[in-house]
Amino acid sequence: MERENPVATKDDVRSDQPMVEFRNVVKRYDQTVLDNLDLVVGKGDKSVIIGPSGSGKTTILRILMTLVRPEEGQVLIDGTPLWTMEKGGQLVDANDKHLREMRNSLGMVFQQFNLFPHMTVLRNVTEGLIRVQGMSKDQAEEEALANLDRVGLRHRASDHTWQLSGGQQQRVAIARAIALKPRVLLFDEVTSALDPELVGEVLEVIRDLAFNTNITMLFVTHEMRFAREIADNVIMFDRGQVVEQGPPAQIFDDPRELRTQDFLRKVT
Amino acid sequence: MPTFWDEIARPLAEGTLMTLLVFIGGIVIATVLGIGVAALRLSKFSVLRGIAWVHVEFFRGVSVLVLIFWVFFVFPLLGITMSPLTTAWVVIGLNQSAFIAEIVRAGIQAVPRGQIEASIAINLSAWDRFRNIVFPQALPIALPPYANQLVNTLKETAVVSLIGLADLTFRGNELRTHLGHSMEIFVSIGIVYLLLAYLLTQGTSWLERKMRVEPKRGTTPKQAIRLRNFFIGGGIK
Amino acid sequence: MSWDWAYSISIIPALLDGLWVTLIVTFIATSFGLVGGLGLGILGSMANPVLSRIAGAYVVIFRNTPFLVQLYLIYFALPEFGIVLSSEVSGVLGLGLFISAYMAEVFRAGIASVPSGQWEACTAINMSKFHTWMRVVLPQAIPPIIPMLGNYANLAFKLSAYVAVIGTIELFGTALRLGEKSYRYLEPFTLVGLMYLAVSVAVTVSLRQLEKRMQRTRPEMTTL
């Protein structure tokens, strides 16, 4: 059964309209991790979040992927509230049904790949197509193979995931995510668990997606050169808030804020 | 001189069958119930978690011997009549379900969190997440302690001899009063239990090997790929 | 049949006496199990294949046969060889032998978890074997396994009810006697069940508390 997508069409055209919006979002663990965060990502934009370790970058992505619930504020996906919904004219906490509808437009690639070890490469990709999008097995396999082809791993479709190198596993994880045609795709330090010689092949795949699709992408990365190359928008994030944001040239070459300057000096 | 078969082997064989009957019924109940209780134990509703907790602590805490006597003697007084076999199944099933619930819970919790997160990210429903992602990975983790519990259950069935079910232990005791020779009889019985336990252990470790998704230690993934490519070639079928 | 409060209260002193006997049985059997288990665990960790096989065989046999059968063997079969033990002694001995098989495995695992570098370091400073065991290996092997040992002490407590079957009048035996005498089973069995439960749950909960304190970091709870 195909679930209806509440958030308009799947193929977004690049525009200045916001795709992702954080309004006064607060998330606390032991300390406050997101402190009244305001953040806007435009439709089709490729945004890169940079900032010190432990500052809450992953938390931003996890809130978007509905893995953790924020305590306060609003998160909007193409104008639709993610964590709240309307019920009898009132705003209430999102229920499971609402979250599942919203997740139809979201996808995520994880630092540790998180492939399903008990499934073949192909099954990893078809699982969502069959169970979530209700495709037939044949249709799903065809679709999955096309996506594996895009990441250059069609020939490994029948392998087990543990037979692949880390770089290949991460490429499968990307295929698994894009097969479901998300409108917003989240990447959390997707190359930092890889051996240095395997980073290139994964970045190559991401480059292709960044330049040739209209998917809105939000990256957390420590690969500054890569960020400069693909980002439309770089967001410097620290202590629960956006320090400054702008095109890569401006942030990297001419940062206005002292904290950005400090941070860049440390990482480069 | 009584024949060996009629006097000794036959009663012991019959006793073994009864032991197996009690064991199988008990373990089926315990497994089904145990999985259910484990699911409650991991529920997001604290009331359900509480109920499961009480179940586990109660049945782990109370001695089976006491429980079976309680059910056997007290239930009839409350107007509930059950045959000794049913009593045995219910008591062993309930008692072991507590242990199995803990094994299943531990197996489920051992599945890395990232697996659940990835299945949320591809938008699987809660039920599909459990059925297709968590459960198949928890199974091989839970199998070795489960195998251990099978043996414990088998041993525990001896308690039913005390409510008059003619299992292996009961038959042994009967032979002792008729024939004497306690040493031979109880050693033989011990050997039968050992053999049954051995079969259970072998059976489950065979299953475990079949279920293992990752290569055996010693074969690195790279070697496995090379071997595989050598024999079948890459590509999909 | 309904609950008789007067009768319940009248049997409580007898049951408490029984509970005391049960605790004594458990205590002696557990001490026996600790000593035997430690001995077997050390034997099982030895490089000598004969000794470690013997320890292994003991563990396999005692862990894979019913406790009741072991009790019968001691109580009914040993007299055929001139070894006549009272029911109490048979019960405590049987329980101790059974529990030591479980504890042996725990000790063996604890010993195996001491890094081999510790042994090598002791050799390097020319420490005697005895001192290596007493001063270096066991002090590292034992603390982490204390909760597991506690669990088996708890198992000994629950299993001690079986010694009533060969005639020891401990807690469960007292309930049986009372039932036979008065034809009332509801009160004695229920009260006894509650007493076992209370002790066992109290022990389990405090062991878990201990375990929690021992391991500092715990993973977050997973819900489905």
Ligand SMILES: Nc1ncnc2c1ncn2[C@@H]1O[C@H](COP(=O)(O)OP(=O)(O)OP(=O)(O)O)[C@@H](O)[C@H]1O
């Ligand atoms: N589940 C949790 N429980 C408690 N604290 C948490 C939890 N998850 C994150 N935190 C804390 O929140 C803060 C932000 O974590 P987060 O993972 O978002 O940082 P990050 O910017 O992604 O860091 P890194 O660059 O190291 O990945 C950290 O201090 C972390 O310890």
Ligand SMILES: [Mg+2]
């Ligand atoms: Mg992070």
